[in-house]
Amino acid sequence: MGLERMETTAKKLHFCDWIIIPSIGKSSGQIVAWNSNCIAQLFEIKFNIIMMSVKIKGFLCFVSCMYGALNTVNRKDQWDYLQCLSENIKNPWMLVGDLNFILDSSEKEGGNEALSSDSALIQNVIQQIGFIDLKFQGDPFTCYNPREGDANIRERIDRSLVNISWFQHFPDSVVHHLTRVASDHSPLFIEIDPIIMRLHRPYKPFRGWKEHKEYDMFFENAWKKIKKVVKMISL
Numbered sequence: 001m002g003l004e005r006m007e008t009t010a011k012k013l014h015f016c017d018w019i020i021i022p023s024i025g026k027s028s029g030q031i032v033a034w035n036s037n038c039i040a041q042l043f044e045i046k047f048n049i050i051m052m053s054v055k056i057k058g059f060l061c062f063v064s065c066m067y068g069a070l071n072t073v074n075r076k077d078q079w080d081y082l083q084c085l086s087e088n089i090k091n092p093w094m095l096v097g098d099l100n101f102i103l104d105s106s107e108k109e110g111g112n113e114a115l116s117s118d119s120a121l122i123q124n125v126i127q128q129i130g131f132i133d134l135k136f137q138g139d140p141f142t143c144y145n146p147r148e149g150d151a152n153i154r155e156r157i158d159r160s161l162v163n164i165s166w167f168q169h170f171p172d173s174v175v176h177h178l179t180r181v182a183s184d185h186s187p188l189f190i191e192i193d194p195i196i197m198r199l200h201r202p203y204k205p206f207r208g209w210k211e212h213k214e215y216d217m218f219f220e221n222a223w224k225k226i227k228k229v230v231k232m233i234s235l
Contacts, residue, residue, distance in 0.1 A: 006031045019050055021067075030097075032065050047078045051085070056192060059169055061092040068100030068157070075100075075118055079125040086129040092166035095131065098143075098158050098185060103133060109141070111153040131161040134190070138177030142186040158188055 003022040006029065010018045015033035019042055023029035032050050034040045039055035043062065050065040064082070069075040082095065101122050102108050142158035145151075160175050167173075176189040 003029070019045070019052075021045065021048060021050065030065060030067055047074070047081050049078060049081065056092070056170075059092060061094070061166070061169075062089055064093070064095045066095060066097040066099060068098060070100055072118055076121060079122055083125050083128060086163070089163070090165060092169045093163045094160055094166055094190075095162075096160040096188065096190065099161075100157050102155055102157060107140070107156040109154045110150065126161065130164050132164070132167050134160045134162055134173055134175050136175040136177055139186060140177075142177055142188070144180070144184050146184065158185055160188065160190055 003020060006020050006022075007018070010031060010033045013033070014035075016036040017040075018031055018033035021030040030048070030050060032052065041053045043051040043053050045051070048067045048069065052063045052065070054061050054063050064085075066078065069078055086093075101119065103119075103123065103126075136159075141154040141156050143153075143155045145153045147153070158177075160173075162170075162173065170192050172191075172194055174191050174194060176191065178187040178189055180186050
């Protein structure tokens with residue numbers, strides 16, 4: 001997607017501001033856009049990573065939007081940079097985007113060997129930073145190529161990683177893999193603080209209990225135990 005098309009899309013979706021890294025050749029571009037109710041500020045753009053500071057529920061957080069490099073040299077530059085950033089970041093921090101790698105062989109079906117020689121480098125940096133792979137809901141794969149048969153490749157290369165501080169502040173964060181539309185990648189919808197529905201059911205005794213022959217004895221013994229405990233506490 002070109003620069004002009006990115007800007008047109010952001011305007012149509014009524015975003016108030018955005019940051020764009022235009023595509024160069026076969027390299028995909030990036031756009032980060034936000035609404036007026038989001039307090040966001042650009043921190044730095046480096047190695048195809050857009051580093052932002054964002055206020056979330058009153059907390060100063062950092063969000064890094066990244067398009068993962070495909071060649072070894074650029075990939076190493078990206079992860080070395082992230083490791084350097086981590087040394088000075090104590091606030092909640094999220095890394096999100098098309099990171100172009102898998103963490104486990106189960107995250108790929110089809111094609112060549114699942115784990116590349118760069119996987120060890122990436123996993124080592126992830127461990128040193130203390131990144132946690134956010135749980136997800138939906139299709140286990142986020143990227144499909146348009147080929148058929150044995151040439152069809154399915155991978156989970158779009159993901160969100162968070163540091164310990166993020167997990168402590170927003171432990172219920174979850175990534176939703178949405179349906180692919182006009183792309184071979186699934187959009188990611190991230191809920192930072194999802195509403196968890198809990199059903200509070202009032203206690204209702206079953207009338208059939210009273211018909212049991214030991215009903216009166218059961219409650220009499222239970223009541224005696226309660227009185228005994230209350231007496232012990234009062235002492």
